[in-house]
Amino acid sequence: MISTRRLQRHWRTAPDAQIAIVLHAARRSVSAFADATTASGSLLQSWIAGREVLEFEHYPPDDLVDTRSGSQFYYHSHRDGELEHGHLHLFWHATASGHRRYLRPGRRRWTRTAPSHLFAISLDARGLPVALFTVNRWVTDGHWFDAATTMSQVDRFAMGDIDGHEISCRWLSGFVQLYRPLIEDLLVKRDRRLARRANLVQALDDRKLELLSLIPIDWAADLDALEAEASRREA
Amino acid sequence: MNSLSSTLARTLASAVVTAAALGGCAMMGCAGSKCGTQASAQKCGACKAKCGACGAKK
Numbered sequence: 001m002i003s004t005r006r007l008q009r010h011w012r013t014a015p016d017a018q019i020a021i022v023l024h025a026a027r028r029s030v031s032a033f034a035d036a037t038t039a040s041g042s043l044l045q046s047w048i049a050g051r052e053v054l055e056f057e058h059y060p061p062d063d064l065v066d067t068r069s070g071s072q073f074y075y076h077s078h079r080d081g082e083l084e085h086g087h088l089h090l091f092w093h094a095t096a097s098g099h100r101r102y103l104r105p106g107r108r109r110w111t112r113t114a115p116s117h118l119f120a121i122s123l124d125a126r127g128l129p130v131a132l133f134t135v136n137r138w139v140t141d142g143h144w145f146d147a148a149t150t151m152s153q154v155d156r157f158a159m160g161d162i163d164g165h166e167i168s169c170r171w172l173s174g175f176v177q178l179y180r181p182l183i184e185d186l187l188v189k190r191d192r193r194l195a196r197r198a199n200l201v202q203a204l205d206d207r208k209l210e211l212l213s214l215i216p217i218d219w220a221a222d223l224d225a226l227e228a229e230a231s232r233r234e235a
Numbered sequence: 236m237n238s239l240s241s242t243l244a245r246t247l248a249s250a251v252v253t254a255a256a257l258g259g260c261a262m263m264g265c266a267g268s269k270c271g272t273q274a275s276a277q278k279c280g281a282c283k284a285k286c287g288a289c290g291a292k293k
Contacts, residue, residue: 031242034246042250045253053253053257089272091272115271140271
């Protein structure tokens with residue numbers, strides 16, 4: 001798969017310390033995925049919790065929000081096709097200039113911020129992540145940032161222990177770290193596609209332009225590639 | 236080696252398969268964004284008031 005080859009190329013030249021960090025993140029993520037499946041039946045069910053899945057409904061209903069880091073995500077389902085059952089949308093709370101907006105003491109939610117979309121993760125019916133993708137601004141609203149700024153927000157995306165969802169938050173934090181090189185590619189592709197349009201403001205609101213970039217992934221193959229790289233360095 | 240993918244394969248073999256989503260509220264004509272956060276969807280609430288599907292499922 002193209003995504004695995006891209007990761008292999010990246011890891012081949014990465015410093016040892018980075019490989020150690022990514023390997024730790026991968027182990028944490030796989031372990032959390034197994035724990036979620038044992039505890040809830042699947043990663044999806046850790047959010048759905050046995051409810052009937054309705055298109056566009058959010059799971060869990062109020063989204064998962066880490067108010068300390070300004071990170072947020074939720075799962076929902078509505079896209080046609082056999083690739084995914086549904087997907088996670090990841091957000092980061094920022095000011096229009098891209099800076100972190102801190103939550104005022106005593107407030108449970110931001111009142112004037114626009115959560116900005118980072119990217120989305122497609123999951124199959126068993127909870128296995130199968131693709132990464134980005135969407136146009138009108139799909140999620142929020143402030144719009146270029147790939148470099150969005151990547152700086154992805155690097156600060158962190159889901160702490162949220163009551164009842166500690167396992168899935170652990171899975172997601174590790175997963176984002178593992179796929180950082182592909183997320184960067186995804187965002188660069190997104191920007192390149194928009195750059196082909198003469199007017200960015202119009203393009204960001206063009207209802208015919210919804211999905212901007214998509215990269216299918218093979219999580220198992222990517223884990224094998226990472227472990228092979230770690231073994232090569234130990235030999 | 237390949238211990239992580241082996242763990243993943245074993246996990247997937249025991250995972251519950253979740254049924255596909257049933258038709259819900261597509262928020263047509265809604266002021267909220269299609270895939271925005273829950274807070275933005277709750278700003279208007281028109282979708283819940285208009286179709287009644289959300290009330291019927293409870």
